[in-house]
Amino acid sequence: MTRDNDIEKAGFNTKLVHGDDSSARVPDVVQPINVSTTFRYNDDPASLVAALDLEPGSGILDNLIYSRLSHPNSEKLEQVFEGILDGHVVMYSSGLAAFMAMLTHYNPKVIAIGQGYHGCHGIADIFTRLNGLKQIGLDDDYSQLGPGDIVHLETPVNPEGVSFDIKHYAEKAHARGAYLVVDSTLAPPPLQEPFKFGADMIMHSATKFFGGHSDLLAGCLVTKDLDIKHKLIEDRVYLGTNVANLESFLLLRSLRTFKIRLLTQSQSAQQLVQYLQNHIKEFSALSAVHHSSLQKDAYIKEQLPIGHSPVFSIDVDSPETARQLPYRLKYFHHATSLGGVESLVEWRSMTDKSVSQTLVRVSVGIEDVEDLIQDFHQALSGLSK
Ligand SMILES: Cc1ncc(COP(=O)(O)O)c(C=O)c1O
Missing domain, CATH: 3.40.640.10 (Type I PLP-dependent aspartate aminotransferase-like (Major domain))
Structure with missing residues (x-):
């Protein structure tokens, strides 16, 4: 055989x-x-x-x-x-x-x-x-x-x-x-x-x-x-x-499909991170975006030469916003873990008490990135005064 x-x-x-x-x-x-x-x-x-x-x-x-x-x-x-x-x-x-x-x-x-x-x-x-x-x-x-x-x-x-x-x-x-x-x-x-x-x-x-x-x-x-x-x-x-x-x-x-999934997820995450970073001033609910694609250190390009992790995080303006955000998103399940074909979002202090109560972790899946960007746009617009 x-x-x-x-x-x-x-x-x-x-x-x-x-x-x-x-x-x-x-x-x-x-x-x-x-x-x-x-x-x-x-x-x-x-x-x-x-x-x-x-x-x-x-x-x-x-x-x-x-x-x-x-x-x-x-x-x-x-x-x-x-x-x-x-x-x-x-x-x-x-x-x-x-x-x-x-x-x-x-x-x-x-x-x-x-x-x-x-x-x-x-x-x-x-x-x-x-x-x-x-x-x-x-x-x-x-x-x-x-x-x-x-x-x-x-x-x-x-x-x-x-x-x-x-x-x-x-x-x-x-x-x-x-x-x-x-x-x-x-x-x-x-x-x-x-x-x-x-x-x-x-x-x-x-x-x-x-x-x-x-x-x-x-x-x-x-x-x-x-x-x-x-x-x-x-x-x-x-x-x-x-x-x-x-x-x-x-x-x-x-x-069998690992690389295809990973690279799609990685590209979409980078696009979503870029969108959030570029529009951060428009959303009072959004305080900071964290991802290696935003780091300027020289080793980043060497260590991650073809793309970045599909996982990133944001800080929002209050623990209450962090609690609400996952429920405003349509295409992100509010669940722990990461890496799956479905996008996930987690108010991270649910499972890790050592992280800030304003931190929300995002794991980007294989959905169309335009839908994910639009989803964050509507959720953050609704939460920003
Ligand atoms: C960076 C990292 N290492 C290790 C683990 C543990 O993996 P597992 O849940 O498969 O035991 C996790 C789980 O989330 C993780 O994110």
Whole structure:
């Protein structure tokens, strides 16, 4: 059933569609949903190898054992992701499971961590409670970091959608023998490629743009080192955090259209941001627009050479306006999360109490951008005195 298609030389979209052709187990163009948790051992008694003696993650065709270790569609996901993420990939049941796996692997004594997704701070707090992990701010004094410690950089950052200089933090981390981990969830490739700027490990919540349809949870870690991939898989077996069977099928389905969706969302977000910024004086309800497309720093163009995150945020004139705005919009669901084909808006202090009560986060979907601009126009006009 397998096809050799010289995929390494192919382009990004081709890799998304054909990156796992070589591991097809049946002739179906869409490979089946595998719900089995367990797989019959090899028919030949002479060739049985103890499960623990197998190379982690080796061979989807021969070595399937139990779906907590791996299963056909989790293996196919890793295969497709390895084509586009420029490294060795380990899949997880969510973005936070990937972050937890990263901390478990490095087991740092100190982590420098900035603003960003509140859930990552929640996990860092668990490590602090369990084994005394010391947390310092992203821009604190790095003499507190030692070899093997971690700098965790989320860029572009949730919820604002503004960017930080990866190279700067990579140099600061490496000067202390620490590792730089970049959460690139808000700008996955081809928008941003953190390895080019010195990241040691990359994480993504695949729930967001890779999934793209607000119907699955998944995450991944990307490493340049095959040995680290194997260690992460060994940990994953016991943490029980492999991506689930149905989710894997859905995510594979989603990956086929990932780049087309992402680039449309990115362009529309930039147009909507530009519209808001250009008309800010017309709306007394609108105080500020935050997005990397409005940043002037030189590293922005290098780090985000073809476009910006489809996520941005605005500040409005009062918490009451922030509460009302989502209900004035017709084409944005008032809901948390981001990255789906449907535009979302969130009064962010609903889920993250650390952000200002006047901040509203926007995740732009694939609707016609003229409709989205018109929608913001009517909503902000209604709220401005
Ligand atoms: C930047 C970022 N990292 C990690 C996560 C966690 O991902 P998941 O919800 O898949 O666990 C999120 C979720 O919103 C996020 O925005």
